[in-house]
Amino acid sequence: MTCLTAHRRSLLHTSLALLLGCSALAAHAQPDAPAAAAASWPSKPVRLVAAFPPGGAVDILARGVGEVLQRETRQPFVVENRTGAGGNIGADNVAKSPADGYSILFGLDTTFTVNPLIYKSMPFRNSDLRPVMVFASQGMLVSVNPQTGIRTLEQFIARGKDKGLTLGSAGYGTPGHLAASILTHATGAKVNHVPYKGNAPAALAMLSGEVDGGVISSTAMLSHVAAGKITPLAVTTAKRNPLLPNVPSVDELGRKELQQEVLFAAWVPASMPEPLVQKIQAGFEKAMKDGALRERMRVNDMAYEGLTGDAAAQRIQALADRYRSLAQATGLKME
Structure with missing residues (x-):
């Protein structure tokens, strides 16, 4: 009886070892999910959510960038105007969208630098979104x-x-x-x-x-x-x-x-995997090399900046700090 029990234990240990070994091999064989998502982006239509009305500078920029990316990737880039509340409506829409690269916000820094100072409550937190690129200033x-x-x-x-x-x-x-x-x-x-x-x-x-x-x-x-x-x-x-x-x-x-300037930028949900953020950023950087797009920006008085990563975040934060001081001094608020 003791020999039989020992034999069963030996078989169990062997089976468990084989199972763990197969699991490890399977895990090793699986591609990294964020990297795979980045590699295949875009594989379907992408929404470029313009937080300001059609015909304005934000809309013009979003459509220009979308046209270049659509030509480069052969996937539709559809501009969707979600306007109102100083950009809050469009920003909230993207903040609550899946962080899969198929919803990107185009807007102004003031949604993040001024609105939190004047609205009693915001539908999203600044930390829900991260800037990918500051395209231009004006x-x-x-x-x-x-x-x-x-x-x-x-x-x-x-x-x-x-x-x-x-x-x-x-x-x-x-x-x-x-x-x-x-x-x-x-x-x-x-x-x-x-x-x-x-x-x-x-x-x-x-x-x-x-x-x-x-x-x-x-x-x-x-x-x-x-x-x-x-x-x-x-x-x-x-x-x-x-x-x-x-x-x-x-x-x-x-x-x-x-003296005052406004920044034109794109944001994505903050939880987006870094490889995918980098893929989108690379797409924007390539789009910004397009001569026709840069000329469209110039004639619409958008001075190219092309800031990404920490530089983009710091540029926006510097304006936020200035406006916070101004709000404290003036009582800037909704009338």
């Missing part, structure tokens, strides 16, 4: 309806101090909203901020005289300036804008405190 254009009679930045500021100004923006939490707060804090001008659903409606409100002016994305204003329908006063950058060579910068006018 200054803003300070401009007015010609009927105001304002012709210079100093006249603009003086009118704000004396009678006050109504300034349109693309909505709460957008760069234009932030600009109104910067203007008030830096100059003492009284500003009535009027939010619209995008830069195009804000520009139309300025054209019609519904508002005095605004500090609006230059992309939305270039054609109106060229047609003489809008009076440009200054660009919010250190140097003049090559597309608006006759318009002074806030720096050269001695108003460096009004």
Whole structure:
């Protein structure tokens, strides 16, 4: 009986050893799942979620990048505009999407740098998403309806101090909203901020005289300036804008405190495996070498940056730190 029991134990140990050995071989034979997912990306249509309206700079960039990637990969890259709440709606959609590389957010830094300061609650956390690339930056254009009679930045500021100004923006939490707060804090001008659903409606409100002016994305204003329908006063950058060579910068006018820029970037869910993030980043880097895309960016006043990884995150964080200090000083909030 004892010999039989010992024999059974020996057989059991042998079977277990064989089973463990086979499991180890099988595990070794299986490809690394994240690496395999990265290698096959994209194998189906990819959603590029533009967090701002059609026709705006974010939408133009998303469509341009998508066209290049679609040509390179022979898979559809479909731009889906999910707009509203200063980019929160689009960002939340991607934050809650699978981290499989088939939902990518295209938006502005202000969704992550300004919105957390002014919204009582956010539908997502900044840490739910990670930037893949900061594609470009852009200054803003300070401009007015010609009927105001304002012709210079100093006249603009003086009118704000004396009678006050109504300034349109693309909505709460957008760069234009932030600009109104910067203007008030830096100059003492009284500003009535009027939010619209995008830069195009804000520009139309300025054209019609519904508002005095605004500090609006230059992309939305270039054609109106060229047609003489809008009076440009200054660009919010250190140097003049090559597309608006006759318009002074806030720096050269001695108003460096009004300097402001916006970043165009792409984000993915933070839980996305690193090999897949790197594959998407490589796709973006290749797209940015396309001459037609770079020219489209240039004529829409998007200055190429091409920052990735830690450099992209640090660029966005630097603006977040500045705006946090500004919010504390001005009480920047939803009206």
